[in-house]
Amino acid sequence: MTFRRWLVLGVVAVTAPFGDTLLSIGMTRVGPVSLHHLSTLIYALKTPQILFGIALLICFFSSYLASLSWADLTFVLPASSIGNVIVALLARFWKHEHISPTRWLGILLITAAVGFVARGPSYTEVPHPHESTELEPEVEPR
Amino acid sequence: MNFFTLHRGWADAAMIGAIVAFATVGDVMIASAMRSIGDLDDIRAHRGLIGAILAVLGSPRFLLGVSFMALSFFSLLFALSHADLSLVAPASASLTFVTNAIAAKFFLHENVDHRRWIAAVLVCAGVALMAM
Numbered sequence: 001m002t003f004r005r006w007l008v009l010g011v012v013a014v015t016a017p018f019g020d021t022l023l024s025i026g027m028t029r030v031g032p033v034s035l036h037h038l039s040t041l042i043y044a045l046k047t048p049q050i051l052f053g054i055a056l057l058i059c060f061f062s063s064y065l066a067s068l069s070w071a072d073l074t075f076v077l078p079a080s081s082i083g084n085v086i087v088a089l090l091a092r093f094w095k096h097e098h099i100s101p102t103r104w105l106g107i108l109l110i111t112a113a114v115g116f117v118a119r120g121p122s123y124t125e126v127p128h129p130h131e132s133t134e135l136e137p138e139v140e141p142r
Numbered sequence: 143m144n145f146f147t148l149h150r151g152w153a154d155a156a157m158i159g160a161i162v163a164f165a166t167v168g169d170v171m172i173a174s175a176m177r178s179i180g181d182l183d184d185i186r187a188h189r190g191l192i193g194a195i196l197a198v199l200g201s202p203r204f205l206l207g208v209s210f211m212a213l214s215f216f217s218l219l220f221a222l223s224h225a226d227l228s229l230v231a232p233a234s235a236s237l238t239f240v241t242n243a244i245a246a247k248f249f250l251h252e253n254v255d256h257r258r259w260i261a262a263v264l265v266c267a268g269v270a271l272m273a274m
Contacts, residue, residue: 023219024227033223041219065198068176070183073169073246074254077239078261084272106271113264116257124253 001122005070008063012076013083015060021087022053071122078117085110154229157221161234164214166241170249171207177250178203232273236266 026049027033033040044050067076085107091097099107179185179197186194198204221230243262247254 020231024222024231027219027222031223033220038220041216044219065172065176066182068173069179070181072252073173073250074243074252074258074262077169077242078258078265081239081265081269084269088272100274102274103272106268106274109264109268109271113261113268116261116264120255120257121253124251 001071005067008067009071009076009079011063012060012067013080014086015056015063015083016080017083017087019053019056019060022049022056026050026053072124075117075120075122078113081110082114154221154225157217157225158230158233158237160217161214161221161230162237162241164210164217165234165238166245168207168210168214169238169242170245171203171210173246173250175201175204175207228273232269236269239266239269 026047027044029047029049030040030044033044045054064076064080067080071079088099088103088107092099176182176198179201182194182198185197189197218230218234221234239262243254243259246252
């Protein structure tokens with residue numbers, strides 16, 4: 001793993017929680033969506049917070065795709081979960097929000113998880129990449 | 143009173159279940175597509191950014207995965223308008239880590255060793271604790 005690839009994982013980590021938070025703020029402004037008026041979800045796209053949230057999620061998605069082309073799904077997901085910790089630490093030291101001991105424990109667990117996967121291999125090497133990447137299990141030749 | 147207020151617990155569980163199921167199928171399809179396409183850095187070096195984008199968009203498996211991710215996204219928007227963010231976001235996020243680890247092992251044949259299982263469970267628990 002090069003520094004550039006860790007940087008891409010960093011973008012994956014940061015843009016996802018910030019994008020989700022903006023979507024939440026936007027949907028709170030839109031209000032409850034009824035099953036009978038699902039078209040409201042389309043009108044929700046005009047809300048600035050939702051648009052900015054979607055822009056951040058597009059950044060997340062392109063970085064996520066790039067990372068999945070050179071790393072395993074089970075490596076990328078835990079490694080990029082450090083974004084939750086970054087958001088919590090920003091809330092604590094920038095917005096001076098209170099963080100309960102339970103949340104500190106959650107931060108500790110996620111940080112430990114990132115440490116676990118970061119020390120292991122990032123990609124499962126397979127002998128025949130184009131054959132073994134199929135969703136169907138490989139069948140041994142008789 | 144509608145269904146969502148009468149059966150709050152079941153409705154929340156169903157909405158979270160839908161988000162997790164769609165996200166897991168989408169993640170596995172997309173990861174499988176990206177693996178078969180190859181290293182995007184190499185493709186971009188040889189064929190440029192447009193070539194890399196076309197390589198991704200030309201994969202039917204990727205497009206199917208994106209469709210499932212879109213279903214998950216709209217399920218999330220729908221759920222956020224009925225349930226609290228502090229419940230829906232961490233519950234769906236934490237459960238997705240475990241379901242993805244299981245799906246990656248069986249469908250992507252990834253080497254999910256004890257290190258990655260522990261990481262998936264720690265993140266799942268950590269995300270849940272941070273929401274409390």
